[in-house]
Amino acid sequence: xxxxxxxxxxxxxxxxxxxxxxxxxxxxxxxxxxxxxxxxxxxxxxxxxxxxxxxxxxxxxxxxxxxxxxxxxxxxxxxxxxxxxxxxxxxxxxxxxxxxxxxxxxxxxxxxxxxxxxxxxxxxxxxxxxxxxxxxxxxxxxxxxxxxxxxxxxxxxxxxxxxxxxxxxxxxxxxxxxxxxxxxxxxxxxxxxxxxxxxxxxxxxxxxxxxxxxxxxxxxxxxxxxxxxxxxxxxxxxxxxxxxxxxxxxxxxxxxxxxxxxxxxxxxxxxxxxxxxxxxxxxxxxxxxxxxxxxxxxxxxxxxxxxxxxxxxxxxxxxxxxxxxxxxxxxxxxxxxxxxxxxxxxxxxxxxxxxxxxxxxxxxxxxxxxxxxxxxxxxxxxxxxxxxxxxxxxxxxxxxxxxxxxxxxxxxxxxxxxxxxxxxxxxxxxxxxxxxxxxxxxxxxxxxxxxxxxxxxxxxxxxxxxxxxxxxxxxxxxxxxxxxxxxxxxxxxxxxxxxxxxxxxxxxxxxxxxxxxxxxxxxxxxxxxxxxxxxxxxxxxxxxx
Ligand code: GLN
Numbered sequence: 001x002x003x004x005x006x007x008x009x010x011x012x013x014x015x016x017x018x019x020x021x022x023x024x025x026x027x028x029x030x031x032x033x034x035x036x037x038x039x040x041x042x043x044x045x046x047x048x049x050x051x052x053x054x055x056x057x058x059x060x061x062x063x064x065x066x067x068x069x070x071x072x073x074x075x076x077x078x079x080x081x082x083x084x085x086x087x088x089x090x091x092x093x094x095x096x097x098x099x100x101x102x103x104x105x106x107x108x109x110x111x112x113x114x115x116x117x118x119x120x121x122x123x124x125x126x127x128x129x130x131x132x133x134x135x136x137x138x139x140x141x142x143x144x145x146x147x148x149x150x151x152x153x154x155x156x157x158x159x160x161x162x163x164x165x166x167x168x169x170x171x172x173x174x175x176x177x178x179x180x181x182x183x184x185x186x187x188x189x190x191x192x193x194x195x196x197x198x199x200x201x202x203x204x205x206x207x208x209x210x211x212x213x214x215x216x217x218x219x220x221x222x223x224x225x226x227x228x229x230x231x232x233x234x235x236x237x238x239x240x241x242x243x244x245x246x247x248x249x250x251x252x253x254x255x256x257x258x259x260x261x262x263x264x265x266x267x268x269x270x271x272x273x274x275x276x277x278x279x280x281x282x283x284x285x286x287x288x289x290x291x292x293x294x295x296x297x298x299x300x301x302x303x304x305x306x307x308x309x310x311x312x313x314x315x316x317x318x319x320x321x322x323x324x325x326x327x328x329x330x331x332x333x334x335x336x337x338x339x340x341x342x343x344x345x346x347x348x349x350x351x352x353x354x355x356x357x358x359x360x361x362x363x364x365x366x367x368x369x370x371x372x373x374x375x376x377x378x379x380x381x382x383x384x385x386x387x388x389x390x391x392x393x394x395x396x397x398x399x400x401x402x403x404x405x406x407x408x409x410x411x412x413x414x415x416x417x418x419x420x421x422x423x424x425x426x427x428x429x430x431x432x433x434x435x436x437x438x439x440x441x442x443x444x445x446x447x448x449x450x451x452x453x454x455x456x457x458x459x460x461x462x463x464x465x466x467x468x469x470x471x472x473x474x475x476x477x478x479x480x481x482x483x484x485x486x487x488x489x490x491x492x493x494x495x496x497x498x499x500x501x502x503x504x505x506x507x508x509x510x511x512x513x514x515x516x517x518x519x520x521x522x523x524x525x526x527x528x529x530x531x532x533x534x535x536x537x538x539x540x541x542x543x544x545x
Contacts, residue, residue, distance in 0.1 A: 014198025061308030069438025355387030388507030
């Protein structure tokens with residue numbers, strides 16, 4: 001299908017990384033969507049990994065999973081949380097994937113003996129990937145965020161592809177360049193030189209930015225904007241200030257105030273349609289900023305030093321907190337630092353406990369100890385993926401009396417392999433995409449916490465794991481108070497476990513955090529926080545009396 005009606009927006013970054021291109025892209029997309037346009041966002045990542053699935057979270061933060069099973073950059077999580085629409089495999093492309101495709105074609109003889117080169121073959125493949133989303137015919141606007149910083153060697157083919165697209169008469173596109181305007185406290189001045197250089201560097205690659213978004217910690221006065229516009233060949237109204245925000249969810253409002261959406265529509269020759277309808281978003285922000293209480297959730301994981309490793313969980317807690325008029329204070333607890341001797345001290349004062357997903361042995365005993373503490377002290381508990389598996393192991397060891405219970409991920413010949421490898425996974429040795437990935441159905445039993453939360457029997461949730469609950473032990477678990485309340489209808493795999501004699505104890509094999517959005521907070525997180533609030537209030541009454 002032709003994509004001639006689809007408009008393209010490229011978002012590049014200059015001066016430094018970590019300026020928040022993902023948030024700016026998502027905020028712009030939100031405003032355009034709120035004006036009635038259908039919008040999607042794509043991320044191009046200039047690294048050689050085929051996807052971020054094999055990357056250590058320390059390197060690149062969380063690996064986000066789409067419904068169609070793609071392991072992607074964490075920015076896609078922001079896109080879904082802001083837009084409340086699903087992304088897919090096509091929304092994240094890496095240099096590794098581009099090269100893999102081109103090299104495979106070369107091996108098949110598709111280039112008919114031609115020399116295969118960065119230009120045109122790699123750039124053609126980049127352009128094809130960009131237009132793939134437009135060609136679905138589903139979107140009026142495709143926003144493509146280019147990872148990295150202009151001037152990086154690895155970004156060059158992407159910038160070249162943008163240059164070619166800007167000159168393609170069939171394509172209507174603009175470039176938004178995000179830079180930093182630092183404030184020098186010694187001279188009390190905002191400095192625009194890094195921005196000027198960064199725009200020049202883009203120009204050297206043949207690309208003129210159409211809109212500049214200036215990240216700043218101080219308000220940018222009119223004369224500074226004028227100067228930037230003059231030096232950078234950009235119309236004055238297209239120089240946008242992006243000040244620090246209290247929360248990332250305020251950025252769409254700040255961008256609306258700066259009229260970023262209006263400027264973009266003008267540049268793309270698109271009608272304004274209507275003013276953005278973001279009342280619901282504002283209502284969420286209002287609840288977020290004016291909580292009635294605060295609750296403390298302990299997040300037990302092993303990548304605690306880098307909070308981006310658990311970003312979707314953090315955001316899902318924030319969404320659920322706002323829904324419950326509660327500020328969620330997350331206490332990041334390193335699983336390697338928990339043991340039987342210090343657990344009571346480390347976890348004192350927590351209102352809820354969340355044991356995070358993960359891979360490998362490091363920190364797993366700490367996670368199991370944290371589960372035991374939450375279970376025996378009746379603290380609301382949510383275990384996700386490895387967190388659920390830890391709950392299953394803990395229950396076997398301490399309730400069923402199976403001291404040798406473990407997951408075969410850590411102990412291949414465990415006495416009681418309560419978590420084990422699915423048969424079909426056993427033969428796989430290639431590390432990329434070998435997991436149970438993406439959305440699968442789950443049937444929820446009546447009279448369960450999960451059923452109450454979702455309000456329906458059949459759900460779909462996203463997965464990313466190799467190991468499973470071992471059904472050989474199911475009867476024994478159920479007879480002793482841990483119920484399997486969610487089952488995959490096709491394979492019979494246990495997807496949800498709950499403990500009956502506990503205020504709120506749920507373990508899920510899937511990742512509910514991936515599908516929590518601002519306008520649709522995830523029901524399990526909402527109910528988890530509701531239970532935390534309820535228990536907290538009970539405790540307060542007991543203390544008073
Ligand atoms: N390592 C576990 C498995 O592969 C859990 C994975 C996860 O927590 N995402 O089954």
